[in-house]
Amino acid sequence: MSCQHPEGGFGGGPGQMAHLASTYACIAALSILLDGADQNVVDETLAKIDRNKMLQWMLSLKMPDGSFTMHHGGEIDVRSCFGALTVATILNLLTPELVQNIPEYLVSCQTYEGGLCASSLPNKFSHEPDGTQPEMPSAAPVGEAHGGYNSCALACDFLVQGLPSLSGSPRLDYDACLRWAAQMQGLPIEGGGFRGRTNKLVDGCYSWWCAGAFPVLRALMTSDFPDQQESFDLFDRQALQEYILLVSQDLTSKAKQGGLRDKPSAKADMYHTHYILAGLSLAQHSQKHSRQRLEELKASFKTPDYSKCIIGNSESQDEAFERMKEIYSRALAWEVEEDKDLVVGLVSNKVVSSSSWWLTLACHSSAQDPFLFLFGAGHSYLYILS
Template identity: 45%
Template sequence: MSNSGQLVELLLPTPFDGLESETTVSQLSAESNILQLLLPWQGKGQQQLIEQDTDEDDDDDDDDGGVDLNQKHPIDTLILNRSAHVRYLRSFLFQLPSRMVVLDLSRSWLSYWIIGSLSFLGVDLSLDERKRAIDTIISFQNSSGGFGGGPGYLSHLAGTYACISTLAILTSGLTDDLIHQTWSRVDRRGMYDWMLSLKRSDGSFQVQLNGEIDHRASYAVIAIGTFLNILTPELIDSLPEFINSTQDYEGGLASKPTFDRSESHHPGIPLGESHGAYASCGLATYFMINDLPSTSSSAFDLDLQACLRWAAGLQTLPIDGGGFKGRTNKLVDGCYSWWSGALFPVLDALISSENSKNLTKGEKLPDLFNRRALQEYILLISQVHESPNVIEQGGMRDKPGMDPDVYHSFYVLSGLSLSQHRHLFDQDSILKTFKPINDSQKASLSPEAKNSFNTHREMFFGKNESKEDGLERMKRLYCKTLGWKVSEEEKLVIGLPENELKPTHPIFPLRHSILKDTLDYFYNQ
């Protein structure tokens, strides 16, 4: 596909019903700020189309708000200023500014966002830096199981997910000895027992002891359990039903149901409203555990078409730059480049599987969101332009008026990669990569070898799970994680070719090679 983008010609304002609220005032302000960044790339004549209060008697056509509308910059010259972003991220790597002392209990997340963002940009830390970072992360581990947000803090599922993901980044590409030394310091049995203690009867999880309950916790358990090969039927039990009970009238997923299900035939009542981040976590969890052996099967399947309709509405109008928002009637936000954008490859995989009988061999669904528009939002709006293509301040931001931060840097960059590379799910293709189980099969992978998967690293089995079911579950988790393929012919990079990032996994925002290294270790493949 061509890498030359084209912003739409008519930057019409969001329809306004005349009822002023804090949100509508903020929306109009955001549109005005975004417009000033779009106009230099649009050419003359656009401002008159977007002004709310045009004075038809005003003959002054030269009032351009300080923007030279005659100067048009072609979209194919847009740059991702890697050096500025790397410089910004490295400034936080081992010494945080004093203003961030209030985030001491979020050091696990800060490590993940900083090191993960550098990974997206193709920056590998030195061996000494990796060892120092690994020691820091391990110091967050508690003897009772799991990791806190920092040393001495209560174990938390979100923080534990961040720590395990960061260790995956740091160990990728190291020698076998260093990989083993690092992962052997993680207490997998303590981790498993702690996660199981957070399990609730309706299938959900608390994020920590006596903590809140929502899709973040479920997603963290699935991610940690998959990475470390400790995801048993006990952890998954009733989780599909919990996820299904949170789908609301909009089609998306709310944080949780209002009431626990009192009867098996009643799915519960969703609490709150559909939310991009909760839906992303919930849908990814649903994808990973759907059809696993030894798990419960829900009578209440998700309405995927309703979820797709809702998700499509999260991509904003051209006047908002084409980025994503997280909820209906809310403002665009750069972080939803990932949270909302990641819904689409998962929906693509689930809907394609559901419609497999109606699709001919090799047929696939069209793009489900505007990948070009999302990249334009990221490169034009989330980056801080002092003037067109002059980007001295590194880091990514929510929107104009907001400062860059490491949280938005991580999720904006992962969203940029997601929009550049289309992912298609094909778990059968991963079978051919399985390690042969004996010497006679090394020369040629027979069907028996491809389907054996009889080797593993201290896999955790469920209490009543047969070895056969356990091995099949392990095989499917491995395949579901590594079965995503990048469609090279559908690569789309807006701006300079150097803007391309490495493909990011659509379920777990890490580079594919990092996930493969981690799973190959714990699944002994």
């Protein structure tokens, strides 16, 4: 809490400027630390977060096209958008003003390959035959689809789905995105790992960055077809586990340091160990966004104490209630399909299931008091903005 900035948000340390990356990390870390804590401790800690200033600070970072800067005067890309939306979801600050134009921004980041890039970058060399700039240039004409940015963008898209204020907004081409994402998995001769970009080498960290997008993508693609909820794999789970167990580990007799690595030519490090383990969990445990669970959560959602809620400038209490119910229910409707577990090799290779992308199924403020949803943040996205 000493990292909280007096004007809102959190810095990387006491006295440092507020930054969306460090704000995300602090809120995610608090979620993990408070998971299972006594409710009095939870309430006392949350009361120290200035949510009004947090929202005003995030709004000050918002750009007209729907994107966010990382900090005042900072860079813009989909990571900052993900950081803002995640924090706003956890703290129940996802107001209509904050999400305005986000779907349009995300659509502008989808490349000709189908995957999403860091940000929309108009191509100044793209002109009509008469030499004029086209009124509607192609999406992200000079952007490059990337596994990490693609994962962040899809998570953003999922977070704003179903919000009443965004009905009728443009949508991503999920089929094109799936086609690109599936092509990022390497061939058997490459070990079955994932690459982050077209024509690049496979890299252990993309075990999470690429594979982690598939459960979210599946949820987005099936949202229009509620009757088609059967489970199906969008990537080769066995091949990814084989890459992790046989390639990302140094299995030579001289290996003593442990940890996991990018590829055989690299040394193990904490960054890759973190993401590779998250990818291993995803490959072993199939996860889905459950329609049944979603409806159960909506039915259990009760009227909050509006004096503790932050309501959008243009919202009525009824509209705010529907918004909060949708956010709460969608965020917690993820389920692990235990009958679909797939573990390559020995039983001892099995790791615990992580959340599909950033949430566990724990919630400190339940439907009885949903003014602040402090979800237990899954480890998989703890360092997403690093």
